Amino acid sequence: MTGRLLVRGMLVGLLAGLLAFGFAKIFGEPQVDRAIAFEESMAHMHGDAEEPELVSREVQSTFGLLTGVVVYSVSLGGIFALVFAYSLGRIGKVGPRGLSALLALAAFFVLIVVPELKYPANPPSVGNPDTIGLRTKVFFMMLLVSVVAAVIAINAARKIIANAGPWAGVISGVALYIVIVAVVASLFPTINEVPETFSADVLWKFRTSSLGIQLVLWTTLGLVFGPVAERLLQPRHAFAHA
Known part of the structure; x- marks a missing residue:
């Protein structure tokens, strides 16, 4: 199948x-x-x-x-x-x-x-051709962080759903995901090379x-x-x- x-x-x-x-x-x-x-x-x-x-x-x-x-x-x-x-x-x-x-x-x-x-x-x-490696690296690192944060949030939401119901689980999972990606994104470098x-x-x-x-x-x-x-x-x- x-x-x-x-x-x-x-x-x-x-x-x-x-x-x-x-x-x-x-x-x-x-x-x-x-x-x-x-x-x-x-x-x-x-x-x-x-x-x-x-x-x-x-x-x-x-x-x-x-x-x-x-x-x-x-x-x-x-x-x-x-x-x-x-x-x-x-x-x-x-x-x-x-x-x-x-x-x-x-x-x-x-x-x-x-x-x-x-x-x-x-x-x-x-963009600067000399920084393409750095830009590629930080983008995929941010992508990885987003995926890992989603996995963590889903696992946490499933446990909360089992104890407190679906609404509490979904809201808590989404909030946890947003907090993780927001904190990590603030720590990552800002790249702005647009003339x-x-x-x-x-x-x-x-x-x-x-x-x-x-x-x-x-x-x-x-x-x-x-x-x-x-x-x-x-x-x-x-x-x-x-």
């Missing part, structure tokens, strides 16, 4: 990837083009030599983008299906549809929203479109995988009540 859920998760991930690609192409790529134009204008002002493109911008924004998004989303769909299979029957009396939506919502906030609140996405042409002359409008649109891509992906996984899994787990026979 887990293997069949895995295959369906990857197929739903493929659908999510195609939708996310469409969103990225329409809303994200124009902001990347504007950011690249800014970088080129700044390089021209400083008299820097133009670096040769290893991959053309046209390929990057079409086939390259599609390939990257689809590979990521299919892999994510498979992992999502495995987590769904493990969680089934372990989170109260929640059906496949509710469980799928709940897992997607939790993953979106834990894996995407919280890390990006501390280290929001920047256009590829923005003062960079368009605030482009930066805002790029960050919202980046978040929108993830929102499309996780919404699709959460809402589509549930019914697909439900049909597999509770098949309906056309002549069962004939």
Whole structure:
């Protein structure tokens, strides 16, 4: 059964990837083009030599983008299906549809929203190339903190639910998670390398479109995988009540 859920998760991930690609192409790529134009204008002002493109911008924004998004989303769909299979029957009396939506919502906030609140996405042409290693390291450290905090909060919530009921458990778990990530985030370094002359409008649109891509992906996984899994787990026979 887990293997069949895995295959369906990857197929739903493929659908999510195609939708996310469409969103990225329409809303994200124009902001990347504007950011690249800014970088080129700044390089021209400083008299820097133009670096040769290893991959053309046209390929990057079409086939390259599609390939990257689809590979990521299919892999994510498979992992999502495995987590769904493990969680089934372990989170109260929640059906496949509710469980799928709940897992997607939790993953979106834990894996995407919280890390990006501390280290929001920047256009590829923005930032100091010498600090890319540091920026990557602290982002993934923040992501790890968010996941660990979620695990701690869930375990604490389950114990409180057993003693004080679901409302007290859920509220306590969420509060504990927020406290942990807030304290750790305050201790992590703040990185702001966006030039003062960079368009605030482009930066805002790029960050919202980046978040929108993830929102499309996780919404699709959460809402589509549930019914697909439900049909597999509770098949309906056309002549069962004939």
